[in-house]
Amino acid sequence: MFAAYAARIDPDQPLTGLELGDRPAPEARPGWSTVTVRAASLNHHDLWSLRGVGLSQDRLPMILGCDAAGVDQDGNEVVVHSVIGQSGHGVGPKEPRSILTERYQGTFAEQVTVPTWNILPKPAGLSFAEAACLPTAWLTAYRMLFTNAGVRPGDSVLVQGAGGGVATAAIVLGKAAGLRVFATSRDKAKRERAVELGALEAYEPGVRLPQRVDAVIETVGAATWSHSVKSLRPGGTLVISGATSGDRPTHAELTRIFFLELKVVGSTMGSKDELEDLLAFCATTGVRPVIDEVLPLDRAREGFQRLESGDLFGKIVLTPTA
Numbered sequence: 001m002f003a004a005y006a007a008r009i010d011p012d013q014p015l016t017g018l019e020l021g022d023r024p025a026p027e028a029r030p031g032w033s034t035v036t037v038r039a040a041s042l043n044h045h046d047l048w049s050l051r052g053v054g055l056s057q058d059r060l061p062m063i064l065g066c067d068a069a070g071v072d073q074d075g076n077e078v079v080v081h082s083v084i085g086q087s088g089h090g091v092g093p094k095e096p097r098s099i100l101t102e103r104y105q106g107t108f109a110e111q112v113t114v115p116t117w118n119i120l121p122k123p124a125g126l127s128f129a130e131a132a133c134l135p136t137a138w139l140t141a142y143r144m145l146f147t148n149a150g151v152r153p154g155d156s157v158l159v160q161g162a163g164g165g166v167a168t169a170a171i172v173l174g175k176a177a178g179l180r181v182f183a184t185s186r187d188k189a190k191r192e193r194a195v196e197l198g199a200l201e202a203y204e205p206g207v208r209l210p211q212r213v214d215a216v217i218e219t220v221g222a223a224t225w226s227h228s229v230k231s232l233r234p235g236g237t238l239v240i241s242g243a244t245s246g247d248r249p250t251h252a253e254l255t256r257i258f259f260l261e262l263k264v265v266g267s268t269m270g271s272k273d274e275l276e277d278l279l280a281f282c283a284t285t286g287v288r289p290v291i292d293e294v295l296p297l298d299r300a301r302e303g304f305q306r307l308e309s310g311d312l313f314g315k316i317v318l319t320p321t322a
Helices: 044-050 134-148 167-175 190-196 223-231 254-259 270-285 297-309
Strands: 002-006 018-022 031-041 069-072 077-080 111-115 117-121 154-158 180-184 201-203 211-220 232-240 263-266 289-298 315-319
Touching: 002 297, 044 232, 044 297, 069 254, 077 134, 117 270, 134 167, 134 211, 134 232, 154 167, 154 232, 154 297, 167 180, 167 211, 167 270, 180 190, 190 201, 223 232, 223 254, 270 315, 297 315
Parallel strands: 154 180, 154 211, 180 201, 211 232, 232 263, 289 315
Antiparallel strands: 002 018, 031 069, 031 111, 031 315, 069 077, 077 117
16 A cells, blocks of 8 residues: 655654655554545654654654544544553553554555544544544644643633644634634744634734733744743743754743742643544534645655645645545
8 A cells, every 4th residue: 555654764854764655554453443544634743753753763664644534444434543552452451652653553544553442433524634633733732721721711822833733723722712812923924824713913932922821832842932931920831742943942931930830731642532522622613623735645745844844834634645
């Protein structure tokens, strides 16, 4: 079957390890189900895999992709939850939790096999492309906002780095949940788009906000860390799930953190129950993922290049090559 896969690891030039071509179809195994992929979406996790983060040389070649929507072997339209080993279903009881493609072949292919427990029904109102955007970036944003930040309708939130998948999801979900959302981006067009999606205002990074916020959604890392901490009200919460600009800020703002009793919470992906809630939230409210572009799988390299450059707003989706 045709697939996009990691053939080599290169921390500095990750795309040199990306190959497109034939790979073996998944084999049946007890407790697992095979899904025919109709759509899969790109995440920064895929780039990090090509750099060797979470993916070791001895597991290559590895089909990339951790998000997918498709049809299971019984003809049901489904969404794949990509956290493997979380429950023990389909894997050994002592196997550590991992994200699809760290141990098991991923979704950038015609078919993918996952534990049957990891499959959820796709709401009829969501397209395959829309549903494929939810299990990583949108689930991450959902957990950051509603589980780890604990915000409620009327609260205020700053979303750093509008344009990325998680940040875009946080803006849309926050607006739909009745939050007052502020956003930042270096790009004027992305700031304008953030406002169109529901942000009250969007600013250049580092600009002082009109008010201190209840929570900050942080995925940028070093470049925006100081601004994120300074933007919080006393007792506020900074939730971080990524560090695309690096993980070593020049100023950690420790004095401000302890003096104002700020909370810093790490966040990674989300649970199957949270994904089920997110699917229901989208189906009920009419919220839909922001898709930048849909590409056939044989043009996956173009999608990776755009993701690496940051030249996108929302998600890039791959569909099987006809």
